[in-house]
Amino acid sequence: MKQLSPKLVLGLLATVALTLATIVELRASKWKDAARQGGALAKVLGEGRRLFANQFITMADVYLHSGYYPSIFDQANSKASKAIVTGDEDEGHDEHGHEGHHHDEGVSDQKDEHEKAMDFMGKPNNWLDAFIRRFRITEHTHLENGQEREVLPWLKIAIELDPQKIETYTATAYWLSQKLGRVQDAEQVLREGIRNNPNNPELLFEMGVIEYKNKHDVVKARGLWLLALRRWNEQSDEAKEESPNILDRIAVNLGRLEEGEGHFPEAISYYELAMKVAPSPEALQKNVNDLKARMRDASLAPRKPAE
């Protein structure tokens, strides 16, 4: 074989390098975009990361209970739900979704149920069990006075691991806005959630709650809740059947908003919509009756003569 000149080899190599660079550069930009979308965890764990998201929500729940938490062996006997996402022990968490209902009894029932579910230890089975318990946290307490911030890292990681898990966004936003007074951060979390799940009515509803409750912007809150209502209606029948509580919350809060603005007919129509899906529509019926009575009184009242 004839010997190739070094200049020719160099020239050929340079051509190959240039060709490869043009091909790889296009692909590399796609990899970068993918990595930017999912973050470092997505890059390392791939789609399998979603499996771990629940574990991190549990971690946040463990912190919320200051380490007093049932193991998987205890959970087999109890029906304890995660307080971090349901706010079982916390009146505020329930309140933000059900302001229209007079749910004091319901909230205290939930608290009792949570206390019962968290009483998983029972009496020691034997002397060894009793001895081991001396080295365990045996008191059911919750983080308070701003210490709730300690749950945030795990919730943030859970969001990164499963961006389609709605309850993580709503729980994070709740703890940020209602417990830590960090409305801006809560809004950011919900915006991220809406970016990742643009058609989800629950996130839009929660965003509306922040506008209404924390920012007192009635116009924006109404707009968000109406959009949430539209998104809920656009869902498949199956999704609607699975989420009647979301419709309940949207309609009740819209009803309250309109009631506060003095738009009684609209408020009545929203309450009636909520009554179709509410687990206990009696309180809503009472609201509707009150509003109808107020409308009747207003129409019967003598008008002041024009001066």
Add this chain to the structure above:
Amino acid sequence: MKTIWALACVVIKELYRRKDFYVLFVLTALITIAAGSANFFNDSSIGRYLKDICLLLIWLSTLIIAVVTTARQIPAEKENRTIFPLLAKPVSRLELVIGKFLGCWIATGLALLVFYTFFVIVTGARSHEWQFGAYFKAIGLQWMMLGVIVAMTMLGSVVFSAVSATATICLIVVGGILFIGEHLVKIAIRQAEPLNTILYAIYFCIPHLELFDVRQQLVNNQTMPGILDCGLAGLYAATYIAVILVLTWLRFRRSSLNT
């Protein structure tokens, strides 16, 4: 006693000559610092997750150091044939077992101190919490637990032929005890006879290593067990160490020194 101490000193020197400890310490430090530099909603006062991660790494690292260091002691002496001059000194087999155990236990204790010093500095700098009493109890309890693990591994090293087999089996057993030891009684209650009795027997026989795990109290700033309870836990560990070392000696005294 002098012989036992001399044997123990050799093991301690071996720990700082080998790279295991340094690698695990650097890994722990790097992961903790990386976790500490993470930003969660611009709140620098969030610190419990860092304690949790650092303590988990310390537990894993010291567990690996204890098992790996202990598992190779007697097999390495046999393999290198240094056990013959050692036993000809004269050193009895009981002294050899106790000396090796003591060396491994003190060596893991020293490693534990270095790890905890790092932990105290990192968490103190982050959360400005200096719970020295709680740290002291946590170190003491963990060291007692490591003593039981070292004794168990020593027994494994005279039962199994390969170092890798000893280390793997010990890590599996220790992991099993830590994860389900405490809950065996709950599982036993739901089982029919004879499984119920078997599980109860296992529950009462195994050393409950999970008892010494007070990480949740440290992380969540909860009340630590009292001094009396810690003392009783120490006694509990000491009993298991003694029983396992006797079993090790009984097995080792009859075993052949040729590999």
